[in-house]
Amino acid sequence: MATLAPALVLLPEWGAGHLMSMLESCKRVLLGGGEAFSITLLVMRPPTDEATSEVEAHVRREAASGLDISFHRLPAVETPSDAAGVEEFIARYIQLHAPHVRDAVAAMAPRPVAGLVLDMFAAPMVDVARDLGVPSYVFMSSTGAMLALMLHLPVLHERITVEFDEVDGGVVDVPGLPPVPPAFMPCPVVDKKSPNYTWFVHLGDRFMDATGIIANTADALEPGPLAAIADGRSVPGRAAPPVYPIGPVISLGSSGKSEHECVAWLDGQPVASVVFLCFGSMGWFEAAQVVEITEALERSGHRFLWVLRGPPTGNGEAGAPDGSEHPTDANLDELLPEGFLERTKGRGLVWPTWAPQKDILAHAAVGGFVTHGGWNSVLESLWHGVPMAPWPLYAEQHLNAFELVADMGVAVPLKVDRKRDNFVEAAGLERTVRSLMDGESEEGRKAREKAAEMKAVCRNAVADGGSSHAALQRLSVALHRGAAVPKK
Numbered sequence: 001m002a003t004l005a006p007a008l009v010l011l012p013e014w015g016a017g018h019l020m021s022m023l024e025s026c027k028r029v030l031l032g033g034g035e036a037f038s039i040t041l042l043v044m045r046p047p048t049d050e051a052t053s054e055v056e057a058h059v060r061r062e063a064a065s066g067l068d069i070s071f072h073r074l075p076a077v078e079t080p081s082d083a084a085g086v087e088e089f090i091a092r093y094i095q096l097h098a099p100h101v102r103d104a105v106a107a108m109a110p111r112p113v114a115g116l117v118l119d120m121f122a123a124p125m126v127d128v129a130r131d132l133g134v135p136s137y138v139f140m141s142s143t144g145a146m147l148a149l150m151l152h153l154p155v156l157h158e159r160i161t162v163e164f165d166e167v168d169g170g171v172v173d174v175p176g177l178p179p180v181p182p183a184f185m186p187c188p189v190v191d192k193k194s195p196n197y198t199w200f201v202h203l204g205d206r207f208m209d210a211t212g213i214i215a216n217t218a219d220a221l222e223p224g225p226l227a228a229i230a231d232g233r234s235v236p237g238r239a240a241p242p243v244y245p246i247g248p249v250i251s252l253g254s255s256g257k258s259e260h261e262c263v264a265w266l267d268g269q270p271v272a273s274v275v276f277l278c279f280g281s282m283g284w285f286e287a288a289q290v291v292e293i294t295e296a297l298e299r300s301g302h303r304f305l306w307v308l309r310g311p312p313t314g315n316g317e318a319g320a321p322d323g324s325e326h327p328t329d330a331n332l333d334e335l336l337p338e339g340f341l342e343r344t345k346g347r348g349l350v351w352p353t354w355a356p357q358k359d360i361l362a363h364a365a366v367g368g369f370v371t372h373g374g375w376n377s378v379l380e381s382l383w384h385g386v387p388m389a390p391w392p393l394y395a396e397q398h399l400n401a402f403e404l405v406a407d408m409g410v411a412v413p414l415k416v417d418r419k420r421d422n423f424v425e426a427a428g429l430e431r432t433v434r435s436l437m438d439g440e441s442e443e444g445r446k447a448r449e450k451a452a453e454m455k456a457v458c459r460n461a462v463a464d465g466g467s468s469h470a471a472l473q474r475l476s477v478a479l480h481r482g483a484a485v486p487k488k
């Protein structure tokens, strides 16, 4: 009988960034790790209709890719109706799939399983892997800094009993990072009474029981947090699982269709003259905030390409099946102050729908990026050496903003009022845009220099002989060695 290639069994959360980031990373293992594997992706039915059609579209595209990837749809589960927050909802909804994941992995026999690769929100399913006698890997789609914080959270939970914004000394010590002001702690941990906090402490604890952690980062991008994990400072007295920083994993290459209108517009702009503003798959602004942005852009005098989205149709409740959590296309006539488009004609473009962000960041005319600081956006920016100004909106993005400015030095700061729904005033944004884009600004010069350095770091890391390439080889060997036929 021909030997069966060991399987990587993937359990991603349904969000595009999580699913595609995990799948792209595991495809690298399939194609470039040096050992033969197959991929089986366990598909959970997402809790919303919109996410369900998005996932189905990904599945159709990947199924046609010709790679050894199969899809296994898990039976539907009830959605938790009493979740207090998004993170709690996601973690609980995923956990309800545990018996189905167990059955699906057990049914892989006699094919050996090289690893059950778990979304960060699915980390408690390390127990399923252990019961079946197969290795488990947590996939971290966010930063090494967030990983270091999550591993350290159970320690912080024991040491600090008050809220983080009440700590003596006014900062939180996370090994591997400069002292973190509480205003930059990630959303799920800012309120310890919330079940989201309890879940994150629990997830961090369960990360420790994985066979390994696959991270979409590179050694030289985040040396501090990655060293803190490796040398045992994150969890004193207990060795953390080996971390494999195999990134940046970005699905590159342009959309392949004819040149997009945004890119055509950039073609007419001078090199490094345009500030690009875009806020991820979920970022949108209220009218009052839009006015502040228009004033800042007008007064700065700089050229700009601004992706402006309108409010989602969903009611914002965790797991509500209908409506959308994604922004809608903006009605520019309604949202923008009168005359703004005429006054900025030629030097500014406001784009009201999804934009080809990767192609835009690759364009020579783009000189700076005002971003919500989602990790995929950050990696795309650094890949092209574009300095940033982070405007965090949700999830772990406040911590990302802190790391970009205070640790990596690739961004200039922006004053964001977290207590007012992350409101930014026109004067603050104008100052930041000037600092990011003006030739004379020392702060901007440093960020530009650092971003250019990080462009080389990213490309060297994934090239043959680079640190991420080496991590991929180590991961491939570990997966191959650890492969085991699931126990019934």
Ligand SMILES: COc1cc(-c2[o+]c3cc(O)cc([O-])c3cc2O[C@@H]2O[C@H](CO)[C@H](O)[C@H](O)[C@H]2O)cc(OC)c1O
Binding pocket: 013, 014, 015, 016, 017, 018, 019, 021, 087, 090, 141, 142, 143, 146, 186, 187, 188, 281, 373, 374, 375, 376, 394, 395, 396, 397
């Ligand atoms: C990484 O830490 C957190 C991530 C999230 C989070 O949750 C999430 C859930 C969804 O159903 C869909 C999503 O798109 C989504 C996104 C998300 O955060 C972003 O994920 C990106 C990768 O997909 C990337 O890592 C960005 O940096 C993230 O901002 C939520 C969360 O708590 C609120 C986290 O701490």
Ligand SMILES: O=c1ccn([C@@H]2O[C@H](COP(=O)(O)OP(=O)(O)O)[C@@H](O)[C@H]2O)c(=O)[nH]1
Binding pocket: 017, 278, 279, 280, 281, 282, 307, 353, 354, 355, 356, 357, 358, 373, 374, 375, 376, 377, 378, 380
């Ligand atoms: O108009 C847009 C908005 C976002 N993106 C892409 O969506 C992803 C956003 O991921 P990120 O981790 O930055 O943030 P999230 O959306 O998960 O908060 C990135 O690949 C962006 O390039 C895009 O192409 N066009």
